[in-house]
Every structure is written in structure tokens, then in C-alpha cells.
Amino acid sequence: MTDKVFINELTVFASIGAYDWEHTIKQRLIFNIEMEWDFSQAVAEDNVEHCLNYADVSEKILDFVEKTPFKLVETVAYKVADLLQNEFGIKKLRIELHKPKAVAQANSVGVIITRE
Numbered sequence: 001m002t003d004k005v006f007i008n009e010l011t012v013f014a015s016i017g018a019y020d021w022e023h024t025i026k027q028r029l030i031f032n033i034e035m036e037w038d039f040s041q042a043v044a045e046d047n048v049e050h051c052l053n054y055a056d057v058s059e060k061i062l063d064f065v066e067k068t069p070f071k072l073v074e075t076v077a078y079k080v081a082d083l084l085q086n087e088f089g090i091k092k093l094r095i096e097l098h099k100p101k102a103v104a105q106a107n108s109v110g111v112i113i114t115r116e
């Protein structure tokens with residue numbers, strides 16, 4: 001049995017880009033995240049204290065990414081994965097990170113990483 005908490009289309013305005021001009025503006029990044037979590041204790045007690053609280057996870061990501069300048073989307077994805085594993089004890093996760101409009105002919109581009 002596998003239980004997962006997900007967050008879809010979490011949107012952050014970040015200082016992100018490989019080129020200097022990109023750091024004179026804020027650009028949109030969009031996260032889709034899946035995190036494995038055993039629900040059994042939260043369900044047994046029907047208690048938010050034992051769940052992986054998606055509001056807390058979202059707030060942590062928004063705070064970190066809004067405050068930190070990055071060059072590559074790869075770096076953002078790796079650092080957010082580290083943050084979630086260290087702060088929340090999440091063992092397995094998948095992060096899909098979109099940078100919309102970075103390529104004019106594409107809706108979005110980005111990266112996908114998994115941690116097992």
C-alpha cells in the first residue's frame with residue numbers, strides 16, 4: 001500500500017535564471033509535488049498532527065524559494081527536495097518544476113526529480 005500527499009500548481013515568484021537580466025525581475029515557477037506518507041496513524045486518530053500537513057509544506061516551499069536566488073531550475077528542485085526530506089522526514093517524493101514561458105514556443109519547460 002502506498003499513501004501520498006500531493007500539491008498541484010503551487011506557484012512562486014522567484015529570482016530564477018541562468019542570465020543576469022533574469023535577476024532584475026521575478027519569474028513564475030510552478031511545482032507539482034507528490035510525497036509518500038503513511039496515513040495510518042493520522043487516520044486512526046483522525047488528527048492533523050499526525051498527517052503530512054500540505055499547508056505547512058506549501059508555506060515552507062514558498063518561503064524558501066521566494067527568498068533565495070537561483071540560476072537553474074535543477075538547483076531549485078534539488079534544494080526543495082533536500083528541504084522537504086530534512087524538515088518533514090519525507091523519504092520518497094517526486095517534484096515536477098515548471099518555468100512557464102521560458103521558451104516562447106512552449107507552454108512551460110522544467111525538470112522532474114524523484115527521491116527514493
Ligand SMILES: Nc1nc2c(c(=O)[nH]1)N=C([C@H](O)[C@@H](O)CO)CN2
Nearest residue numbers: 016017018019022071072073074102
Ligand atoms: N536545463 C536548463 N536549461 C536552461 C535553464 C535551466 O535552469 N535549466 N535556464 C535557462 C535560462 O534561465 C532561461 O530560462 C531564460 O532564458 C536556459 N536553459
